Amino acid sequence: MKSDIEDRTTTALQSQVTGGKPNEASDEQSSFLDELRTGPLLSGADGPLAVSSADRALIAVFGSGLAVVAAGSRWSPEVKAVLDRAIRSDLQIVRIVESESKIILAVYEKHAGDGSNGGPKGEIERQRELRHIISQAAVESASDIHIQVYPGYCDIRIRVHGRLRDLSNRSAEEGTAIINAAFAVATDHGSESGVSGFMKGTLTRASGLLPTDVDLIRLQYSPTSGHRPSLVMRLKYAIKKGETDIAGLGYLRQQVRDIGIMRRRTSGLYLLAGKVSSGKTTTLQRILNAMIREKAFEISAFAIEEPVELEISGAVHVAVVPRSGQTRRQAFAEAVKSTLRSDPNVIVLGELRDEELAGNALELAMTGHALWSTVHSGSALGILDRLNDLGVAPWKLAEPSVIKGLIYQRLVGTLCPHCKLSYRTALARQAISGAMVEEVAGLSGRSPERLFLRGPGCEKCSSGLGGRTVVAETVLPDPILLNHYVSEDRTAMREYWLRPVEQGGVGGIPVMHHAMIKVGRGTCDINEVEEEIDLVSSYRRDYPFHARRLAADLKRFQS
Template structure:
């Protein structure tokens, strides 16, 4: 039975309604509307917001009908920002839609062998500014696919989504041409699974007898699958030899030496950059670690509270970021979520201050920051080890950004003396700067900057450092299956290590374990058998006061830290002057975090009594 479609209310002619077109068909500037108006105060043009911001929100489709292998030709001026997709709704005949080549679609639609629903996808800019070309595209689709149901009203999406669709089309062409090996397909299957399940790192471990793949999900390393060591070598060899970016490798796969590379893959769920690192392991084995960096992902905005910051943290961060100049630095180790916090902080500023110009320098652009001009930078991996040459593109991008009249500048990471000096220069010339650095405490930021030749006299200038934060991610327990501490202790505290941990927990809790929970080993259906449902930030924030600045100038970081600790209050939820470790303890007491995770990621629980020793 064929599917009956209702007609859309808008015709192709109506798409052109309100668009100023002269008698020759050339577009004229349209009057401002409530959506596409040009704001007189900041001269920033606003287009209609996209309704599709994730690949999973796309209408169902079987083919991309525009592009290199498509059957619908898009006007040149909009071809990168619009595409046409088609979905089979009914088949008449003894065949499957998987058997249909895209070139055969027009003939099969015209002969009524298939019924096809067609959508036009475009950006808000195309919808508001290129209506004539958009109408041409819809008309071309109707002519190329006679009898198909072509929706007249386009669906609005982002340029990143359209780019991903065309990347997928190119990838499918390679697959159909037989140019992709089984090992490459295995690699992509692993990558897709990791992306869909929010995995941060993939570990491939192989020796003479066996091999396995582990994945770090929500901060915990978990077994994914076992495989033959020969298969593991074949997958890693194919990935390194054929999928790496040009210039990121200097040799072929060799499990007996250290190797690094960059692999960029387009998937339906989004684009991913893998940072590949391998090392030999005795005897006759190797480990490959792939860090996942999603590229250009459209994610919902998260507030500081959503990320896990305490109310007192949020108050201090807003005060620091509310200053017209100064450097705000978020510290953390690899995988601590500092980049995510920074990106959401910058997007928050963009939402609150639409009249300011915000620029970012990132390697790479992992998440789209609405309201900011984002510049991606790729280091020259062929010059890895030569810090000056390797980081030159990053430095050049910062210099260019400073010449482009920004109000707020986000630098993805301070990585060397030159990067730090440029951030300081920007703050000293009246810009607000936000960045990240690798350090293990807010006070560690000062030590790290000292190590790259930024002296205490510079750092102690009043107003230069607007604020310092340090954060670490902690797994969040599943509310549906987490186990009360008393029950867990009865069933699991059998080894000396477990008994000792329970003893430390009881000590800091004065033997009251009520409200403390542990994760269930195999989880439950609600958490997909993991026992963990996400990660939360545990943090510490410092706003330098005069006492702290004097200590920093004198090179006395212990005294600076003491001055910060003196700000503590008696209120348990007030994290002013309290460490990220204390924030984690607070969340443990709220039933959010497992005590074992705190000891694994910070220190033994009874160190709580010795923080000021």
């Protein structure tokens, strides 16, 4: 018996072949058609899975991961051979449907006739090249690929552990052709502004270009002066098994405990701040996955974000699609309202970027829901200022049942243990100043043999770095802290947060202290910390109260 989905596929396929519109052009069906059309015909003559002309009556494989096989031949040796070949070439088959041979043959004719099989031979070649570049980047766990065309040549660089480095070079023409090839198979692309020509797009599995560990790639194209195109591709990796909790990301034990307390609560507002690429998405994703698992899937969780970044098993993703005449903001507000009617326990909002969303978030938190979101801010306590800027009234901020958790995080590179240099060696090579050695050694109480700098790089690492680790601040606001905030006594608020618990404070650890603890442990490089966070000397000068706690925190945590 055929399922409904198979019937719709066949209808969509027929209409694609005949070029006709489906009879009922429902939204569901047209999106289904789009899905079919997004991928090239991989089993076509020029495709990576080209099949013999005899087999064309039996199977067609699309970039979307769809394989259409002739009725009754699913287990035939010919079909099995093609599917095996697909798996060996790392092409994921996500759905197999049956259809009539004549429809499958017509698909091949259609694609041969109008060149819609990813275009002419040159383009297939470019896509193959792009696929190769993407897999090279993925092998290195790169976060981004930069393709920059200059007059006469093109640089291809990848960002690994936060740092850019060269991958390869091409001619300017090849570079431009590769950029075009990416957009040829991208979905939801379009000019953000017709005048400037900035373009965005997404490469999904349907593009046939992604290795198995990459979920999707976001494209951001910027035209630069003198027609020198530039493309940045951001890779989003699939969650690996076991990567479902924040342990292992680099938080201190007391921060993990704070986040655990936030996670167990079922009402209030929880906010995460950090700059772009500071690992916020990963943290939020892991917190929510752990929360849903802990509560044995007995809570209803909704995620409202656009574009979808979070992968949360057990949560409902609410689409934010502006109808005609509706702004993105209105679409968001509508999605929030409809979520509220769906009996939610936990709601995740992509980002509180305007007053309306901040207002919605506060309302949700004040009506007994747990709301998690991200905001732009330079520190955990600074999130309160950001909410204030977004029009949240101070009395709401002072209400202890509302703001229940603040997290701020950054990512800093970790030293490759195989080639890191001790301060003593670095000093001899003049790679570090004597003043810096004195400062770090003095603060951490460690000898220069036990403090390290980034090495030259070896076969086990990427330019001396072994990975990246979280440095963070967590705050569980209490009435005293919030009172200091609303009475505008920032100094008192910060001092209270920093003061050790045994002296009546909260015992908070600022991000700088967390980073310096990692320097003291020999995990991180002082240069990277100064680049990412602040110069140690300015920090001690600008925050005298913090500076007094810094040495104490270092001694307390780095053992």
